[in-house]
Amino acid sequence: MADNSKTEDTASDSLEAAKNATNKKEKLADQVMQNPQVLAALQERLDNTSLTPSSYIETFPKAVIRRIDALKKLQVKCAHIEAKFYEEVHDLERKYAALYQPLFDKRREFINGEAEPTDAEAEWHSENEDEEKLAGDLKNAVVIDEKAEETNVKGIPDFWFTIFRNVDMLSELVQEYDEPILKHLQDIKVKFSEPGQPMSFSLEFHFGPNDYFSNSVLTKTYKMKSEPDKTDPFSFEGPEIVDCEGCTIDWKKGKNVTVKTIKKKQKHKGRGTVRTITKQVPNDSFFNFFSPIKVSGDGESLDEDSEFTLAADFEIGHFFRERIVPRAVLYFTGEAIEDDDNFEEDEEGEEEELEGEEEGEEEEDAETDPKVRILCA
Amino acid sequence: MADIDNKEQSELDQQDMEDVEEVEEEETGEDANSKARQLTVQMMQNPQILAALQERLDGLVGTSAGYVESLPKVVKRRVNALKNLQVQCAQIEAKFYEEVHELERKYAALYQPLFDKRSEIINAIYEPTEEECEWKADVDEEISDEMKEKAKLEEEKKDEEKEDPKGIPEFWLTVFKNVDLLSDMVQEHDEPILKYLKDIKVKFSEVGQPMSFTLEFHFEPNDYFTNEVLTKTYRMRSEPDDSDPFSFDGPEIMGCTGCQIDWKKGKNVTLKTIKKKQKHKGRGTVRTVTKTVSNDSFFNFFSPPEVPESGDLVACSKCQTWPLSFSSLKQLLEQKKISNGICDDDSEAILAADFEIGHFLRERIVPRSVLYFTGEAIEDDDDDYDEEGEEADDEKDQNPAECKQQ
Numbered sequence: 001m002a003d004n005s006k007t008e009d010t011a012s013d014s015l016e017a018a019k020n021a022t023n024k025k026e027k028l029a030d031q032v033m034q035n036p037q038v039l040a041a042l043q044e045r046l047d048n049t050s051l052t053p054s055s056y057i058e059t060f061p062k063a064v065i066r067r068i069d070a071l072k073k074l075q076v077k078c079a080h081i082e083a084k085f086y087e088e089v090h091d092l093e094r095k096y097a098a099l100y101q102p103l104f105d106k107r108r109e110f111i112n113g114e115a116e117p118t119d120a121e122a123e124w125h126s127e128n129e130d131e132e133k134l135a136g137d138l139k140n141a142v143v144i145d146e147k148a149e150e151t152n153v154k155g156i157p158d159f160w161f162t163i164f165r166n167v168d169m170l171s172e173l174v175q176e177y178d179e180p181i182l183k184h185l186q187d188i189k190v191k192f193s194e195p196g197q198p199m200s201f202s203l204e205f206h207f208g209p210n211d212y213f214s215n216s217v218l219t220k221t222y223k224m225k226s227e228p229d230k231t232d233p234f235s236f237e238g239p240e241i242v243d244c245e246g247c248t249i250d251w252k253k254g255k256n257v258t259v260k261t262i263k264k265k266q267k268h269k270g271r272g273t274v275r276t277i278t279k280q281v282p283n284d285s286f287f288n289f290f291s292p293i294k295v296s297g298d299g300e301s302l303d304e305d306s307e308f309t310l311a312a313d314f315e316i317g318h319f320f321r322e323r324i325v326p327r328a329v330l331y332f333t334g335e336a337i338e339d340d341d342n343f344e345e346d347e348e349g350e351e352e353e354l355e356g357e358e359e360g361e362e363e364e365d366a367e368t369d370p371k372v373r374i375l376c377a
Numbered sequence: 378m379a380d381i382d383n384k385e386q387s388e389l390d391q392q393d394m395e396d397v398e399e400v401e402e403e404e405t406g407e408d409a410n411s412k413a414r415q416l417t418v419q420m421m422q423n424p425q426i427l428a429a430l431q432e433r434l435d436g437l438v439g440t441s442a443g444y445v446e447s448l449p450k451v452v453k454r455r456v457n458a459l460k461n462l463q464v465q466c467a468q469i470e471a472k473f474y475e476e477v478h479e480l481e482r483k484y485a486a487l488y489q490p491l492f493d494k495r496s497e498i499i500n501a502i503y504e505p506t507e508e509e510c511e512w513k514a515d516v517d518e519e520i521s522d523e524m525k526e527k528a529k530l531e532e533e534k535k536d537e538e539k540e541d542p543k544g545i546p547e548f549w550l551t552v553f554k555n556v557d558l559l560s561d562m563v564q565e566h567d568e569p570i571l572k573y574l575k576d577i578k579v580k581f582s583e584v585g586q587p588m589s590f591t592l593e594f595h596f597e598p599n600d601y602f603t604n605e606v607l608t609k610t611y612r613m614r615s616e617p618d619d620s621d622p623f624s625f626d627g628p629e630i631m632g633c634t635g636c637q638i639d640w641k642k643g644k645n646v647t648l649k650t651i652k653k654k655q656k657h658k659g660r661g662t663v664r665t666v667t668k669t670v671s672n673d674s675f676f677n678f679f680s681p682p683e684v685p686e687s688g689d690l691v692a693c694s695k696c697q698t699w700p701l702s703f704s705s706l707k708q709l710l711e712q713k714k715i716s717n718g719i720c721d722d723d724s725e726a727i728l729a730a731d732f733e734i735g736h737f738l739r740e741r742i743v744p745r746s747v748l749y750f751t752g753e754a755i756e757d758d759d760d761d762y763d764e765e766g767e768e769a770d771d772e773k774d775q776n777p778a779e780c781k782q783q
Contacts, residue, residue: 056752057750057751057752061542063541063542064542064545064546066505066510067498067499067504067505067510067544067545068545068747068750068751069510069511069512070498070505070509070510070512071495071498071499071545071746071747071750072512072747072751073509073510073511073512074491074494074495074747075745075747075748077491078488078491078744078745081484081487081488081491082484082744084484085480085481085484088480089477089480092473092476092477092480093473096469096470096472096473099469100466100469103462103465103466103469106462107459107462110455110458110459111455111459116455117454117455117457117458121458121461122454122455122457122458122461123457123461124457124460124461153449153451153452155452155455156452156455156456156459157452234745234748234753234754326466326470327463327466327623328459329456329459329460329462329463330463330623332456332459333444333445333456333460334444334445335623336623
């Protein structure tokens with residue numbers, strides 16, 4: 001803009017032209033609004049419609065509504081084709097799970113000290129290499145007497161435990177007394193349902209021998225709905241977790257962290273005597289993850305709190321499958337968390353708003369819609 | 378009294394229970410905890426320990442690498458080995474997404490007959506049979522008796538007027554108007570043109586080609602332009618970046634190309650002529666100059682800004698105002714002459730918005746257009762998508778292809 005005085009004219013010219021057009025329109029509108037027939041028709045339309053597109057449709061001629069219904073029927077067919085699409089995506093995921101597995105097995109070996117990486121396997125140059133080296137040197141200068149212990153360290157100690165600590169969604173579940181147990185966690189695997197079976201996936205938590213329970217694997221299975229709902233076919237957006245199942249933990253004596261004993265002093269109302277009784281009540285623990293609330297079989301809906309808890313559980317299951325297991329090392333180092341943080345802030349804001357409305361609905365659509373997943377998983 | 382102390386509550390019989398009142402509760406197993414606490418307090422008073430802790434904390438602040446750096450060397454080696462494995466995972470993941478793309482191509486062919494029939498019904502090429510129109514309304518959609526009466530009256534009036542609309546008039550224009558993301562782009566002067574839009578198709582890139590998808594907008598013959606089809610192609614990145622393999626999260630839209638519109642004379646709505654009155658400073662004479670500048674229009678969608686050759690689109694903190702108009706971008710480009718490799722905030726915002734629209738058309742609008750026509754899908758989407766009132770919201774639900782750009 002070279003010269004403001006010149007362009008001012010331009011602006012006012014265009015404004016003028018626009019004003020004239022608007023004035024003409026307004027005059028016409030006034031005229032129309034004074035025509036009683038028009039007013040009557042408008043009134044009727046207003047009475048009939050609530051200004052949503054769906055009610056607007058109802059004012060259409062019958063022939064057109066017929067055709068719209070035909071389109072809806074076509075849409076139901078689309079939904080069924082879509083269901084088959086997602087089944088095939090699930091098959092693809094199963095196929096690729098087998099391709100990732102050798103890499104995950106190697107990962108497990110390095111983590112648990114079952115194997116040692118070669119120099120080639122351990123070579124890594126990062127962007128921040130110099131920074132990191134400096135930070136490392138500083139640390140080494142101050143550390144006393146660590147070196148002796150260092151060389152005896154096996155694998156990557158507390159690998160999975162560290163991930164739990166780093167990830168908010170998980171650390172919230174972990175109590176202090178869970179921690180020593182989680183240090184025995186050696187691996188988490190994702191298993192997919194086989195062809196022909198109802199669509200589901202399982203999380204397997206592999207533990208080393210320990211003092212707490214005798215199981216070597218704890219499992220959590222998530223069941224999915226992969227077909228459009230007959231009563232509401234258009235709400236289908238791909239497979240959705242609808243239920244889950246845990247497993248029985250064979251706790252060793254006195255080690256069950258999911259229950260606590262409380263003492264109750266009771267005073268006899270009549271006699272005034274006091275006695276102490278002990279009682280077992282549920283205790284907060286990560287290991288309650290393996291005893292989830294059951295979605296009621298007879299179609300009874302759960303109360304709001306339970307639905308919320310269940311929704312949170314599904315979210316965690318999904319997160320393990322989609323993010324933690326495939327990219328564990330990045331959650332160990334924290335790199336992935338910084339990325340996730342960019343999205344998670346929005347998530348939390350959303351939760352507050354939609355409290356009570358989104359029960360059971362997954363917040364991360366990434367899994368339910370592989371097409372979406374393609375662009376964002 | 379002693380003999381009933383410490384019995385399990387379940388062992389006592391009902392009678393006893395009724396006569397008692399609760400006095401107090403205390404937890405057992407507290408002892409272990411309090412010992413640990415005592416130890417911690419002692420430790421925290423040891424100056425050497427404090428110094429070491431401080432050092433460690435300082436290292437951790439600001440970098441996630443800080444934690445890893447504090448690990449013994451042998452462990453770091455193993456963590457690096459895991460990172461190398463992770464890169465291999467990312468490469469396998471890229472192949473996975475290629476196969477998903479193939480799957481989508483395969484299914485696009487399965488949907489196509491249904492979409493073709495849809496187009497025929499909309500454009501009055503085909504009239505559905507009674508059976509094809511049988512549809513039971515949802516509970517929500519059940520019309521009240523009163524409304525049924527009114528609807529009947531309306532219908533009868535219309536029959537008298539002998540209205541016989543063909544197909545579903547203005548189907549796609551209505552879809553555009555119902556969806557905020559699209560209606561924001563449509564100006565008044567675009568509407569008469571959009572009435573000629575008869576179909577929107579999605580085409581997928583073939584095997585072996587770089588991954589992309591194309592939106593085809595099919596128009597009836599009209600007074601505005603001669604093209605039968607206007608296209609917009611979105612190119613995608615489907616491989617991890619060598620310099621940053623861990624940022625790979627699946628295919629991402631990286632750029633797009635439009636097409637040339639062969640406007641008929643005087644019908645180009647993407648341009649407007651303005652008259653400028655100019656006053657000669659010295660002489661005082663006035664002259665009128667006409668100038669052609671960009672005009673806001675949906676049809677600018679087919680002339681998107683160029684993505685610079687080098688450099689990724691980095692998140693733009695200014696991208697709060699959405700949508701931005703294409704014409705203002707064009708003016709900016711004309712003025713600032715954006716050079717290769719530099720993308721200013723506004724064009725980034727416009728591209729990000731464009732990618733979002735392309736994605737939305739592909740994923741939602743085309744596959745489910747009737748639901749956007751009736752409005753059912755919009756009411757659903759409203760629950761999923763955030764209202765504009767939320768700041769710092771990078772359209773989380775809109776699929777991180779776009780999220781990445783933000």
